[in-house]
Amino acid sequence: MPDYILRTHQLSKIYKQDQILRDLNLNIRKGDIYGLIGMNGAGKTTLIRILAGLIPSSGGTVELFGETDPRRIEQLRAKIGWLIETPALYLNHTAYENLEMERIHKGIQDRREIDKVLEIVGLKEAGSKKTADFSLGMKQRLGIAMALLGDPELLVLDEPINGLDPVGIAQMRELLLELNHRYGITILISSHILTELAQIATTYGIINNHTLIEELSAEELNKRSKQYLAIKSRPVEDTLKVLTTKLNTNRFEVVGSTVLLYDYYAESGRVASVLYENGISVEEISCKGQDLEHYYMGLLERK
Ligand SMILES: Nc1ncnc2c1ncn2[C@@H]1O[C@H](COP(=O)(O)OP(=O)(O)O)[C@@H](O)[C@H]1O
Ligand SMILES: [Mg+2]
Numbered sequence: 001m002p003d004y005i006l007r008t009h010q011l012s013k014i015y016k017q018d019q020i021l022r023d024l025n026l027n028i029r030k031g032d033i034y035g036l037i038g039m040n041g042a043g044k045t046t047l048i049r050i051l052a053g054l055i056p057s058s059g060g061t062v063e064l065f066g067e068t069d070p071r072r073i074e075q076l077r078a079k080i081g082w083l084i085e086t087p088a089l090y091l092n093h094t095a096y097e098n099l100e101m102e103r104i105h106k107g108i109q110d111r112r113e114i115d116k117v118l119e120i121v122g123l124k125e126a127g128s129k130k131t132a133d134f135s136l137g138m139k140q141r142l143g144i145a146m147a148l149l150g151d152p153e154l155l156v157l158d159e160p161i162n163g164l165d166p167v168g169i170a171q172m173r174e175l176l177l178e179l180n181h182r183y184g185i186t187i188l189i190s191s192h193i194l195t196e197l198a199q200i201a202t203t204y205g206i207i208n209n210h211t212l213i214e215e216l217s218a219e220e221l222n223k224r225s226k227q228y229l230a231i232k233s234r235p236v237e238d239t240l241k242v243l244t245t246k247l248n249t250n251r252f253e254v255v256g257s258t259v260l261l262y263d264y265y266a267e268s269g270r271v272a273s274v275l276y277e278n279g280i281s282v283e284e285i286s287c288k289g290q291d292l293e294h295y296y297m298g299l300l301e302r303k
Helices: 044-051 070-079 095-106 112-120 136-148 166-181 218-224 236-246 268-277 292-302
Strands: 004-015 018-024 027-029 033-037 059-064 080-083 154-158 186-191 203-208 211-217 227-234 252-255 258-261 281-289
Touching: 004 044, 018 044, 027 186, 033 044, 033 166, 044 154, 044 186, 059 070, 070 080, 080 136, 095 112, 095 136, 112 136, 112 166, 136 154, 136 166, 166 186, 203 218, 203 292, 211 218, 218 292, 227 236, 227 268, 236 252, 236 258, 236 268, 268 281
Parallel strands: 018 211, 033 186, 033 203, 080 154, 154 186
Antiparallel strands: 004 018, 004 027, 004 059, 203 211, 227 258, 227 281, 252 258
8 A cells, every 4th residue: 555644535614604725635745745736715825724723624535654543734734845835034134034033933953954954945145145035946945944954754834835937847857856855855846837847756646626526647748748750751660760760769559550650740841851851751741639738628627
C-alpha cells in the first residue's frame, strides 16, 4: 500500500448556503510534488485552510500521516510547513528578523536554523535587508523559508508562483525541485494554471465544480496530452529509416499503416520534404492529439 502523507475523505465545506467543497478525496503520497489545480474561486485556498486547521470543514475527514483522530491531527500539523496566499511579513524588519520571530513562535531552540533556511531558499545575501525592499519572488521565497523552519516533512504552498515574473517562476521551480529531491520534502502546491506546474508536479489533482474531478500522475497526464504527426507514407520501412537517419529521431511508433511521430510536431512541412527528398511517397501528414492546455479545457467542460 502506498505511503500516504495526506488524504481527505469526502471532505466538504459550506459557507452559509453555498457549497464551496463537496465530497473531495485527495491522496498525497510521500515524495510527491502534488499540483492542486483549479480556476480562481475553485476552492483551493478554502481546502488548504481546512487542512491547516484555520477553518472547520462541514463534513468528511482529513487524514494526516495515516491518522484521523482530531487531537492527533492537531499535533501532526507541526510536521507541516504552510505558506497560504502571501506570507505575513513585518515589512519594517529584515528577513532574518522575520525568521527570528517565526523561530520563537514555533519554539525552535537552535538559531542556526535561520541561516540554514535562508541559504536553502537563496536569500543568504539578502538576510539583513528590510523585507519592504523585497521583490514578490523574494517575499515568496522568504515565506517558504519560514515554512521550512522546524524541518517539515510536508510543505503546503498556496499559489506561490502567482504573479511572479519568468525569472521568479524559474527560481521557484528550481527551489521546489531541490526541496523535493535533495531534502526529501513532500510538497502540495496549488495553482490556477496547469501548465505552470507541468515541469515539476509528479501528481495532479484537479478541482472543478467544488470537487476533485481528476487525480492523475504526471506520466498519465503526459500520455493524455501528447501531440504527434500522423504520417501516411510508403514504404513504411523506409519511412522509419529516413526518420532515424535523416531526422535523428526514434520517437515514433507504427499503428496499422500510419507512423506516429512524437517529434517535429510544429514542422510537418520539413518532415514531408525530407521524406520526399529521400524517395518516400507521402500521402498525408497531419497534426494530431492535444496540448496540455486543451486537455485541461476539455476536462473542465466534460465534468
Ligand atoms: N470566508 C468566506 N465566506 C464566504 N465565502 C467564501 C469565504 N472564503 C471563500 N469563499 C468563497 O469560496 C469559493 C472558493 O474560494 P477560494 O477557496 O478562495 O478559491 P481559490 O483559492 O481556488 O481561488 C469562492 O466562491 C469564494 O467566494
Ligand atoms: Mg486561492
